[in-house]
Amino acid sequence: MALPIRLCPILIGAAALGAVHTPAEARENAADLQVNVAIVDGCTVTTTDVAFGLIIGTRGTLRSTGAVDVQCTANLDFAISMDRGQHSQGINRRMRNAASGAYMRYNLYSDPAYSRRWTDQRAGQVRGNSGATGSIAFPVYGELTFDGSAVAGRYEDSITVTVEF
Template structure:
C-alpha cells in the first residue's frame, strides 16, 4: 500500500503533460494602429512685464516666451493680436489705466525691427512642427512717449496658431 501514492502521482504527471502526442497550439495575429491628425497646442508666459518705470523718456524693453507643440511636419503660423485695447490694429497696441494709455509694440526679433502681428505671410512667425515643444520669444518695447499719470497699465494679447 505504500506504493499507491507514488502510482497516483505518476498518473497525474502523465495526465498533465507526459503525453507529447496530445500537445498542440494555435496562433493568430492582430493589427495595432493609431491615426494621428495634424494638431498643435500653444501656451505662453502669463505676463510680458515691462517692470516699473518713472518717465518714459527712453524705451523700455522686455520679453516673454510662447511655446508651440505641433505634429511633426505641420507647417504653422503664430499670430499676435492687436490686444484688447489696440482697436484691431497691431501697430497701435496700448496698455490702459482708465482713460490713460501707454503705447507699446511686439517684435519677433531681439533687435525689435520685425513687428509681430496677425496677418499670415506678412507679420506672423512661421515654423514647422517637430513633434516636440518649440519656444519663440516675443520682444516687447514701450517707446519714448509722453508719460501718463502713475498707475498700472495693462492689455491682453491673444496668440493664434494657424496650421
C-alpha cells in the same frame, strides 16, 4: 445522542472541503480589451507674459521678453499670429490704465533687433515647423517708449495668440 452531535460538525466540514476546487479543476474565462489611440495633426500654444516691470522716471524705453511655446504633431508646418490687443488704436497696440483710462503705446516683435512687428497680418506672422520633437519656443520681444506724460498706475493689455496649422 452525543455521538450524532459530534459527527455532524465533522460531516459539514468534510462537505465544505469537498467543494473547494483544486488547481486541476480551476476554470477560467477570458475577454479582449482593446487599446487604441488616434494621432491627428494639430498644435497647442502657451505663452509667457511680457512684463515691463516698474517705471521710475520721466521718459525712456523699456524692453522685455516673453515667449510663445508651440506643441504640435511632429514635423508639422504652422504660422503664429498676434492680434492688436484689446485697446489698440489703428495699428498701434496700447495698454490701458483701468483706474484713469490713460493709455501707453507698446509693440511686440519677433526678432531681437526689434524690427519685425508680430501681427495678425501675413507679413507679421511667424512661420515654423515643429520638427521631430513637435515642440518649439519663440521669444516675444516687447518695447515700450514712454514720454513722461503717462498717469501713474497699472497698465495692461491682452493679446490673442493664434497658431494655424
